[in-house]
Amino acid sequence: MSIAPAVKSFDWQVLSSVDYNTGHATTQAIDSSVSIAEAVAHKEIVAENSTRLSPEEISFFKHNGYLIKRRVIDDDQLFCRVIDYLWNNVPRNILQRDDPHTWLDSPHKRWTASDHEMVGLLHSGNWKMRSADRIGKESFLVDGIARHPTMLQLAEQLLGGPLKSVNRVRGVYAVLPKPQHLVGALGPHCDYAAGQLGAMVVADEMPTGAGGFTVWPGSHTRLHECWDTCYGSSITGEGVDAYRRCRDEILSDTVPVETFGHPGDVIFWHHRLLHSAGINRTADSSCPLVRIIVPCGYQRGDKSFFDDEEYGPSEKYQWWIDTRNYREDVAPTGSNLWAEWAI
């Protein structure tokens, strides 16, 4: 079977690997025979309130590996501040807030290595605004979003307590509209970081088709046993081929789901879920917009946490991830997917 980099067929792909160590098993190329289905919009399930999860929501999360909770953070001023912060960090006005032409005119070609270091990489239209010692550690992001009482309450309902302390968010992630003349493609991947529960906090209007976080429902269950441990960052030995085969099977038989929402909505997701940034198609509309989210992560506390010096997370690699490997972590089995969870 031939293995070819999927990116060759497309002009515009939501790549994830450029800022990472490409030697990890999760970055193996997708088989050229795999055709990835177009994403469909998430179908809403009814939720009674924003501060607790109902049995139906928990069941949905366990089955699908993700859950959208609406209006978790009800603070318009906070999200205005997040959006202003993004635009204020653009180097040399390469992107202008009120001029969508600047978003579509290959801005990544003017993004320098120094810009990358200061404010994160812009790759195609995907700007992960973050930095090692500044962006992602601000109080309005950490206290205002990641440590917001309702965020902690919902995370604790899923994970049980105590939670590991939350010290940063990954950053503020933007997806620019795809220029109309380019062909788009998703970039399905698993994060190869230690973790347990991810949360994508919607920071600006994110209608369907605007590049919302996109997931392959149920993939967390199927990929669980490919990893060396339940919550760690490594895949070695037979897991390497198993991961590639399983991922390609999922891509062949599962229709991805694109999320949408309003500021303050949160997409919670299991850390082994296959996912991608969505393709922002709003350049095809009369109202192009930039998709903006704040990703953060949670895990159970009271463990012997350590830094992975080869792949991270650590001060050196994947420093934008707040969760960590821990020594008590065990090998995955067919029955321990939800060990260390409260659900």
Ligand SMILES: [Fe+2]
């Ligand atoms: Fe990711």
